[in-house]
Amino acid sequence: MVSKSQISLVKSLQQKKFRREHRLFVAEGYKSVSEFIASGYQMHTVYHTTTVAAKLYKLSKKVNFQDISAADLQKMSNLTTPQEVLAVIHLPHWPKLTQSNLLKRFTLVLDGVQDPGNLGTIIRTADWFGIQNIICSEDTVDAYNPKVVQATMGSLARVNLHYTDLSSLLQQLNLPVFGALLNGDNIYTTNFGHEGLVVMGNEGNGLRPEIQELITKAVTIPRWGQAESLNVAIATALFCSEISRSAYLK
């Protein structure tokens, strides 16, 4: 049996304001929840129906599991087709980013990405290519927004998201800053080296002028057809792949 106040706490976490206040977020679905448990996220409560109880209890002995009715689960859910598991999870405390965390690897930097589906897909893609950190401007959509969590397909459990003032961070770090811009070097002939930041901009407006000024290597994806632009998650993936490609062929 779930109390009304539990349901209303869970529902409130659909809003960023309450996620920040309670330092909690929600993940739904067995796969996603199991990946957060496996990655050492601290679980507040994992609500589930009896159908998945046996499978879930094998994942951890430390978790506060609560067996509830499908109807109660539906009341809490943010999905049109609720899953059998919904976890309330503590927001992580990421270690402070320093130059040494970012050496000898590539890190994504997002300047004002707004669409939750795009951010989710970027996190999933980063996880595929082994990118550990994503640095976001303060106005990038919140990674713990339920639509982002859903779109990451569990990858949010493995990629560290940092929200910060990009201008001052980029000025402090002494690393190559690659940016997707028009009239840059062709991505297919760019030497990415072995470390750096890859900065991607907002869906409609691209990179802010003050961030553009901090790009040390402008890179362009050549266009063969007539589309005006590429989706930001697609462009991010093409950068990840080129970097991965050069590491692979080295």
Add this chain to the structure above:
Amino acid sequence: MVSKSQISLVKSLQQKKFRREHRLFVAEGYKSVSEFIASGYQMHTVYHTTTVAAKLYKLSKKVNFQDISAADLQKMSNLTTPQEVLAVIHLPHWPKLTQSNLLKRFTLVLDGVQDPGNLGTIIRTADWFGIQNIICSEDTVDAYNPKVVQATMGSLARVNLHYTDLSSLLQQLNLPVFGALLNGDNIYTTNFGHEGLVVMGNEGNGLRPEIQELITKAVTIPRWGQAESLNVAIATALFCSEISRSAYLK
């Protein structure tokens, strides 16, 4: 002034059944509508508010423009934030696909892609990379679904979509068939040559077994991290980019 029957016709076109029956579909927004006009699509009616009249009338003298109130436009719209233009457009008749249409170029083949946002992003990406034809299995989401039209950002006006029985088509054509599969050749060292089909599967299930059997070159995108899979639009873009890359560096 718009009649109730006009509004109900436009609303009905949100459903595939009525799009097929009337051979019409809807596009919204100035940019998207102007690209369909420029690409020679036959317009049924272009509804618009007075604000954009002057700009619109310059695009074509043959189009049936209808100046209506913002309130009426909102009644017809499929968007939460309606645009100032909504066009009812005749479904195109694409030329029948033959082997000769597909020589010396690459064509995308989609086996059961279900998500409208994914199909829209794939069409936009294809347009960027100059791919002219996309062949879809009969159960792939309809490209004239309003969510797909929206996600293509106008690119649907330039890419030809064909819906057909993939098994029989792939058996008739005598072209290399590249497919995204596990345990295939590494995409970064694959020689794509100068023509062929690139087959991508359903979001959850990948390629159907009968389609897998028709793949002549299995290709794999190497994974460096731990995500279980890539989003289908992302994987499609990585194939387009590799093909474009080899054409560029040739």
